[in-house]
Amino acid sequence: xxxxxxxxxxxxxxxxxxxxxxxxxxxxxxxxxxxxxxxxxxxxxxxxxxxxxxxxxxxxxxxxxxxxxxxxxxxxxxxxxxxxxxxxxxxxxxxxxxxxxxxxxxxxxxxxxxxxxxxxxxxxxxxxxxxxxxxxxxxxxxxxxxxxxxxxxxxxxxxxxxxxxxxxxxxxxxxxxxxxxxxxxxxxxxxxxxxxxxxxxxxxxxxxxxxxxxxxxxxxxxxxxxxxxxxxxxxxxxxxxxxxxxxxxxxxxxxxxxxxxxxxxxxxxxxxxxxxxxxxxxxxxxxxxxxxxxxxxxxxxxxxxxxxxxxxxxxxxxxxxxxxxxxxxxxxxxxxxxxxxxxxxxxxxxxxxxxxxxxxxxxxxxxxxxxxxxxxxxxxxxxx
Numbered sequence: 232x233x234x235x236x237x238x239x240x241x242x243x244x245x246x247x248x249x250x251x252x253x254x255x256x257x258x259x260x261x262x263x264x265x266x267x268x269x270x271x272x273x274x275x276x277x278x279x280x281x282x283x284x285x286x287x288x289x290x291x292x293x294x295x296x297x298x299x300x301x302x303x304x305x306x307x308x309x310x311x312x313x314x315x316x317x318x319x320x321x322x323x324x325x326x327x328x329x330x331x332x333x334x335x336x337x338x339x340x341x342x343x344x345x346x347x348x349x350x351x352x353x354x355x356x357x358x359x360x361x362x363x364x365x366x367x368x369x370x371x372x373x374x375x376x377x378x379x380x381x382x383x384x385x386x387x388x389x390x391x392x393x394x395x396x397x398x399x400x401x402x403x404x405x406x407x408x409x410x411x412x413x414x415x416x417x418x419x420x421x422x423x424x425x426x427x428x429x430x431x432x433x434x435x436x437x438x439x440x441x442x443x444x445x446x447x448x449x450x451x452x453x454x455x456x457x458x459x460x461x462x463x464x465x466x467x468x469x470x471x472x473x474x475x476x477x478x479x480x481x482x483x484x485x486x487x488x489x490x491x492x493x494x495x496x497x498x499x500x501x502x503x504x505x506x507x508x509x510x511x512x513x514x515x516x517x518x519x520x521x522x523x524x525x526x527x528x529x530x531x532x533x534x535x536x537x538x539x540x541x542x543x544x545x546x547x548x549x550x551x552x553x554x555x556x557x558x559x560x561x562x563x564x565x566x567x568x569x570x571x572x573x574x575x576x577x578x579x580x581x582x583x584x585x586x587x588x589x590x591x592x593x594x595x596x597x598x599x600x601x602x603x604x605x606x607x608x609x610x611x612x613x614x615x
Contacts, residue, residue, distance in 0.1 A: 264602070267317050267337075268310045270330060274338040275304055278405050299366070300394045300401075304345045307361050311499075311610065312340040312468045318606065319472025319488060322599035333475045335408035336419065340468060342402035343423075347430060347463070349395040353388050354438055355525070359517055367391035411475060419474045426467035433459025440528040444551070447528040449537060453497065456530065460503070461496020465610070468492075487593035491586045491603065498582035498611040501575050504529040506614070508563050509572070514614045520559035523566075526551020530578075535571035543569055583607050 279301040287294025316337050321328075351357075352365040359365060364372065371387030379386070406423070409416060436455045440447050469488040478485060506515055507522040508531065522529055536547050546565045553559050566572060586607045590600055 264314055267314060267330070270334050271310050271313045271338045271341060272305070274334050274405075275341060278335075278338070278408075279304060279401070282401060282404075296390070296393070297397070299370070299390075300345075300397050303349060303366055303394060304342060304398065306363065308341070308344070309613075310341060311464060312344055313337040315465050315492075315606065316340055316468040316472040316475070318599050318602050319469035320476045321472070322488075322593075322595040322603070323473050323476035323478050323482075323484065325596045326598050328476075332410040333472075336406050336411075336475055337472075339402040339406040340471070342398045342405060343427070343430075343463070346395040346398040346402065347434070349391050349398070351434065353391050353395075354434070355521070357517065357521070365391070366394050409475070415474070415477055419471060422467060422471045422474045426463045426471065429458045429462040429467070433457070433462065441525065444526055444528040447533060449530055449533040452528055452530040452533045456497050456500035457493065460500035461493050464499055465496035466492025482594075484594055487589045487595065490589035491593075491607070494582040494586040494589065495607050495610060498579045498586075498607075501530060501579050501582075502611050502613060504531040505572065505575055507531075508566060511614065520553075520556070520563060523550050523559050523562045524553055531566065531571055531575050534574050535566040535569045538569040538571055538574070539565075540569075579611050583611055 283294060283297040283301050286297040317330075320333055320337075348360065349366045352360055353367050357365050358368055363369075367384075367387040367390065369387070370390035371383040374381075374383035374386045406420075407416075409419075411419070433455055436451070437459050440451065440455060466489060469492045470485065473482070473485060473488060504522070507517075507527070507529065508520060510517070510519055512519050521527075522532065526532075532547070532550060536544060539547055543565050546562065547569075549558070550562060553562055587604060590603055590607075593600070595603075
């Protein structure tokens with residue numbers, strides 16, 4: 232039944248052509264990405280409905296747990312990873328190939344993303360995600376409301392870890408629904424596995440940095456950005472899409488995707504660093520200044536320390552110990568005054584330029600080239 236539901240939803244999705252009078256970038260993104268996101272959301276909803284129903288048969292409480300995991304997946308988000316994977320695929324196959332064959336594999340990336348987000352929120356002790364309580368905070372609140380025994384916070388963290396684990400398994404299961412040749416699916420799995428390994432590597436370095444900030448550097452902060460974000464947000468999804476299309480490893484397009492993906496992915500994380508300090512909580516869905524409260528050694532904070540004068544450096548030593556909103560705002564002003572904010576903006580701009588240069592001579596479908604050009608800007612100039 233799950234296979235039929237996924238396929239039925241997938242078959243209803245067909246890319247639309249942008250109007251001739253549209254701005255090229257805006258027209259392509261509006262015409263194609265909207266239908267893609269609708270298809271991903273419908274595929275996920277159909278797949279997860281069957282999965283929750285199956286798990287409910289084990290125990291009513293298990294059904295509630297599975298529904299919570301489902302809600303984490305469907306709670307919103309920009310669907311960035313399926314979008315880059317889609318254009319990686321479309322750049323190889325062109326505009327006529329129907330989407331339905333690969334839609335389950337593209338949608339699986341959103342399950343992988345949920346796994347990473349839920350675990351990341353536990354590691355960062357985050358309170359909110361997309362404007363709602365994080366999975367571990369919500370589970371802890373339910374524990375308290377029910378009057379259960381034991382430590383509610385510990386319970387919430389355990390539940391969140393299991394939610395992330397379940398999403399990882401669900402991603403594998405949904406990917407198997409892709410209607411591509413078996414040998415090609417093996418190549419896709421190799422790319423997918425490498426994406427997961429690099430994500431874990433980046434996450435470990437992120438955790439290490441928070442506990443060894445005295446020995447951290449800008450270079451190591453950028454290494455975290457490369458593996459924690461660039462790999463599984465842009466670069467690997469693009470290559471994943473190319474693998475779905477059957478591209479060979481020595482295809483020149485693979486080299487272009489690799490170069491573009493690294494540049495845009497790093498710029499994406501650098502924008503996250505800025506939003507983590509200066510973002511509007513109403514837009515980002517997360518409290519502003521969390522990185523300063525925890526002393527997270529982002530490239531922004533490492534650059535601020537590198538550029539600071541002695542008085543500014545003394546102020547920056549308080550990162551990780553500030554608590555009040557006023558203290559956070561003062562520290563954010565210090566970071567800006569060092570010139571680190573402007574430097575990060577230039578780093579983002581330089582990476583976007585590098586990404587567009589990679590696309591310039593790539594042997595890629597022209598519609599995909601236009602879309603990826605727009606995405607390079609949209610993903611790195613965002614406010615959320």
